[in-house]
Amino acid sequence: MAEPQVTLDPTGLNRVERKLRGPLEDQLTSALRAATDKTRHAYAGESVEVVTQELLRRTREGLHHDIADGFHPDMAELRRVAETIVADADTRDLPRPR
Numbered sequence: 001m002a003e004p005q006v007t008l009d010p011t012g013l014n015r016v017e018r019k020l021r022g023p024l025e026d027q028l029t030s031a032l033r034a035a036t037d038k039t040r041h042a043y044a045g046e047s048v049e050v051v052t053q054e055l056l057r058r059t060r061e062g063l064h065h066d067i068a069d070g071f072h073p074d075m076a077e078l079r080r081v082a083e084t085i086v087a088d089a090d091t092r093d094l095p096r097p098r
Contacts, residue, residue, distance in 0.1 A: 004032050004081050006073070028071065031062035036081060043089045051082035 006028035008021055017024065035058030039051060046054070055078055060068040 004036055005029050006032055024067070027063065027067065028059075031059045032073075032081075034062050035059040036085070039082075040085050040089075043085055045089075046086075048079060048082050048086050051085055052079045055082055055085075 006025050008017075008025055008028075010018055010021060013021060032055070035055050038058055039054050042054075043051065052075070056073070056075075059073075060071060063071060
């Protein structure tokens with residue numbers, strides 16, 4: 001899986017946010033990658049929807065609360081990361097639903 005990357009659309013940013021865009025993207029990307037790693041390692045057969053929400057929660061936990069409050073990712077992109085986690089998971093040892 002390619003490492004997830006956060007890219008901010010400059011048209012949706014105010015003047016201060018545009019000045020801080022690079023460092024902010026770096027911080028958001030770092031938090032998302034950490035959340036992806038934690039979620040991948042903790043994966044135990046959850047649905048894509050649950051994994052998507054877990055990624056969002058863990059990413060926000062990795063950010064300063066002011067940044068986390070303003071972090072509204074493209075949920076379709078976050079879902080793609082979740083789909084990759086689910087698809088790449090080694091589920092041989094997980095219990096199967098009956």
